[in-house]
Amino acid sequence: MQVDDVAAGDGPRERILAATAKLLAEGGREAVSTRAVGAAAGVQAPTIYRLFGDKQGLLDAVAAEGFAAYLTTKTGPEPDADPVDDLRAGWDEHLQFGLANPALYMLMCEPRPGAMPPAAVAGIEILTARVRRIAEAGRLRVSEERAVQLVHAAGSGTTIALIAMPEATRDPELSVMAREAVIATITTDAPTPAPSGPVSAAVALRAVLPQATALTDPERGLMREWLDRITDAPR
Structure with a gap:
């Protein structure tokens, strides 16, 4: 675009x-x-x-x-697509958009008071959905919120850094290295058959909490808060 x-x-x-x-x-x-x-x-x-x-x-x-x-x-992932590969694709699409539209991208990343623009909110929602797919597959090692924040911060920062470089000397491998470092931090190589501890169990339960129809909305909110505290606690 x-x-x-x-x-x-x-x-x-x-x-x-x-x-x-x-x-x-x-x-x-x-x-x-x-x-x-x-x-x-x-x-x-x-x-x-x-x-x-x-x-x-x-x-x-x-x-x-x-x-x-x-x-x-942007199109949604195929139902059987690997969720981590889908996150990689989203990172690369984000970078390509920034490099193709540098002035617009820098304007979009400008801090401004007030609520986020609706389009920016939609972008975060797409990223959140990608991260949730990883959690549902049992491959997320941190909380969804922390994973979203890290991917967003690292992806935006990498894109801005590459925009600032002269195009002739721009090294696209930097984005690949940053992307893989983030993915290694927030994901596991494969789903664990059984949770190995409270953090893994909390991440997995947090991913499917919206499906817990036996709970009321306030109860789900309270459970979400407890699970986030477990996943974000110092290891």
């Missing part, structure tokens, strides 16, 4: 988003000004302010639209 695919359309909002995405891709954040966007989209500055509030609101909208477009290209 290229950033040029963002928000193509004929309405003023779509034209503004497409123009902003193009300026961002060609010249980075510094190239985006309300004057440049207005000229490229054929609108006046008041229209931009009315639709997006300010420049930051416009940039946030471009980031959300770009990531949403990226998510539409």
Whole structure:
């Protein structure tokens, strides 16, 4: 998915988003000004302010639209696919998107106050689903929450580091090494026939807890809290 695919359309909002995405891709954040966007989209500055509030609101909208477009290209894993290989594929897709759209990716990773954009939330949900498949297969050695946080932090950090490198000297093997180091930290080579201790048992039970229909929602919430405390306790 290229950033040029963002928000193509004929309405003023779509034209503004497409123009902003193009300026961002060609010249980075510094190239985006309300004057440049207005000229490229054929609108006046008041229209931009009315639709997006300010420049930051416009940039946030471009980031959300770009990531949403990226998510539409992602497909779910095959039912019989190895869950760890599926996590590898997700890592590689994330990296490819960042390298193909560096300015947009850096904008998306920018810390900002308030709630996460819906597209970013959707991305975390996809990652969480991948990690849960590993847990359900009995191959996760840490809590789902910790695994998601580690994969997200390491994957984003690796992508940003590679974006910062000159393309001619960029070493893609760094991503492979980082990916495999993370996978080795959070997974086991094969499912254990029987839990070898409370942590393994807690991870396995945590993965299938949503299926425990005999419990009420508050009871499941309390059980989830207990299991997370067991899995996150110092070894």
